[in-house]
Amino acid sequence: MIELRHVDKWYGPTFQALKDCSTSVAKGEVVVVCGPSGSGKSTLIKCVNALEPIQGGEIILDGIKVNDPKTDLPKLRSRVGMVFQHFELFPHLRIIENLCLAQEKVLGRSHDEAMAKAMKLLERVGLKEHAYKYPAELSGGQQQRVAIARALAMDPIAMLFDEPTSALDPEMISEVLDVMVDLAREGMTMMVVTHEMGFASKVAHRVIFMDRGEIVEDALKEDFFGKPRSDRAQKFLSKILQH
Amino acid sequence: MFSTLDFDVIRRSIGYLFYEGMTFTLTLTALSALGGLIFGTLIALMRLSGYKLLGRIAGLYVDFMRSLPLVLVIFWFYFLVPYIGQWLTGASRPIKVGAFSSSLITFIMFEAAYFSEIMRAGIQSISKGQPAAANALGMTYSQTMRYVVLPQAFRNMLPVLLTQTIVLFQDTSLVYVLSITDFLGAASKVAQRDGRLVEMYLFAAAVYFTISCFASWGVRRLQARISIVR
Numbered sequence: 001m002i003e004l005r006h007v008d009k010w011y012g013p014t015f016q017a018l019k020d021c022s023t024s025v026a027k028g029e030v031v032v033v034c035g036p037s038g039s040g041k042s043t044l045i046k047c048v049n050a051l052e053p054i055q056g057g058e059i060i061l062d063g064i065k066v067n068d069p070k071t072d073l074p075k076l077r078s079r080v081g082m083v084f085q086h087f088e089l090f091p092h093l094r095i096i097e098n099l100c101l102a103q104e105k106v107l108g109r110s111h112d113e114a115m116a117k118a119m120k121l122l123e124r125v126g127l128k129e130h131a132y133k134y135p136a137e138l139s140g141g142q143q144q145r146v147a148i149a150r151a152l153a154m155d156p157i158a159m160l161f162d163e164p165t166s167a168l169d170p171e172m173i174s175e176v177l178d179v180m181v182d183l184a185r186e187g188m189t190m191m192v193v194t195h196e197m198g199f200a201s202k203v204a205h206r207v208i209f210m211d212r213g214e215i216v217e218d219a220l221k222e223d224f225f226g227k228p229r230s231d232r233a234q235k236f237l238s239k240i241l242q243h
Numbered sequence: 244m245f246s247t248l249d250f251d252v253i254r255r256s257i258g259y260l261f262y263e264g265m266t267f268t269l270t271l272t273a274l275s276a277l278g279g280l281i282f283g284t285l286i287a288l289m290r291l292s293g294y295k296l297l298g299r300i301a302g303l304y305v306d307f308m309r310s311l312p313l314v315l316v317i318f319w320f321y322f323l324v325p326y327i328g329q330w331l332t333g334a335s336r337p338i339k340v341g342a343f344s345s346s347l348i349t350f351i352m353f354e355a356a357y358f359s360e361i362m363r364a365g366i367q368s369i370s371k372g373q374p375a376a377a378n379a380l381g382m383t384y385s386q387t388m389r390y391v392v393l394p395q396a397f398r399n400m401l402p403v404l405l406t407q408t409i410v411l412f413q414d415t416s417l418v419y420v421l422s423i424t425d426f427l428g429a430a431s432k433v434a435q436r437d438g439r440l441v442e443m444y445l446f447a448a449a450v451y452f453t454i455s456c457f458a459s460w461g462v463r464r465l466q467a468r469i470s471i472v473r
Binding site: 049051073074075077078079081084086088089090091101102106107150151154 | 370372373375376377378379380381382383386390391394395398
């Protein structure tokens with residue numbers, strides 16, 4: 001479903017953010033990407049739907065080459081959901097409008113159709129009664145659930161999560177993770193950048209560990225948590241699992 | 244001194260002052276603000292676009308307009324537009340452009356430079372995550388701008404845009420160089436006709452002052468309301 005082959009990315013002429021990164025996510029697979037801050041994990045996931053351009057290698061999404069200038073990027077992106085660290089709901093629109101906007105303008109659905117879909121998804125994430133509020137009136141956890149619903153409204157073939165719980169207060173993390181776990185169990189193809197190792201051990205199939213722009217380890221969950229091969233991954237795990 | 248003043252001249256000319264003069268002034272202000280905002284937004288988008296050449300052209304335009312006194316632009320435009328029109332249409336003689344059209348075009352072009360800087364600041368005040376989220380949902384550049392970025396930028400900048408419009412309202416009085424009957428022009432004509440210069444200019448000042456003051460007060464109230472909603 002998602003395939004990265006020898007991806008190189010540079011910020012300016014001197015800083016290489018991604019070095020020869022290759023991996024893949026199969027249909028229905030849940031892959032967690034972790035690593036210390038600045039390791040390039042967020043950059044990697046943003047390259048998948050070309051929010052960040054790459055300078056070398058190639059990325060294939062559902063058989064379409066992402067970094068081909070001829071690719072219709074808006075169309076391709078509309079088929080992949082993305083959830084951001086800071087939610088990025090549209091603050092000038094009501095919750096329901098946040099969910100309907102792209103359905104109507106990008107997919108060309110009728111207003112009634114979009115509304116029905118939006119309501120169904122809001123019910124699913126438990127926020128139906130907040131449909132006519134503005135994002136600022138909701139808590140961080142609620143906003144992130146709305147953001148997930150907004151992405152799902154496009155009927156995506158895969159979902160990308162870029163540190164979806166990093167900006168949340170601790171007591172709100174689980175409500176967001178619960179939604180994500182449900183999604184994973186339904187067989188959604190997911191690529192998740194996160195530090196939540198509990199989530200990884202619960203639903204991930206594979207774990208990718210990155211450091212300094214490189215994919216250091218790409219292993220099945222059991223192997224990764226059992227005994228990571230690399231020193232760097234071992235150190236990282238011992239640090240975040242300490243507490 | 245005040246015993247010689249005759250304020251009855253105001254009562255006698257009030258219909259002319261407001262129906263002709265103020266109507267012209269307000270129409271010119273509203274249309275210039277609207278046109279300036281539309282063109283200003285386009286210039287701001289050009290300046291912020293990834294295309295270097297477009298950005299340079301827009302930057303030069305803004306710098307050029309902001310480096311000239313408005314009254315000079317009004318004056319020059321009135322004389323130049325007919326010739327530009329002739330050149331564009333290939334007509335044999337300078338085309339006729341009314342004083343209103345000429346001043347409207349001038350103000351739109353001049354205000355576009357100022358509004359573009361305001362809109363540029365407004366667009367830059369939106370975090371990068373917003374267009375990224377819109378793009379991730381499959382929106383094109385124009386959809387992202389139209390539905391996500393510009394509405395927020397406009398809202399954030401509304402008080403500044405309105406304040407600039409109040410300045411514009413006062414600046415429209417400069418069309419007197421074209422002998423146009425705007426509010427000040429009308430007052431000035433009555434003043435000369437009846438020989439009541441002091442009364443009429445005092446009255447004109449009071450009217451401009453009152454309207455601008457009320458408008459500024461309205462903007463401040465609006466600003467307070469917006470900051471609460473956000």
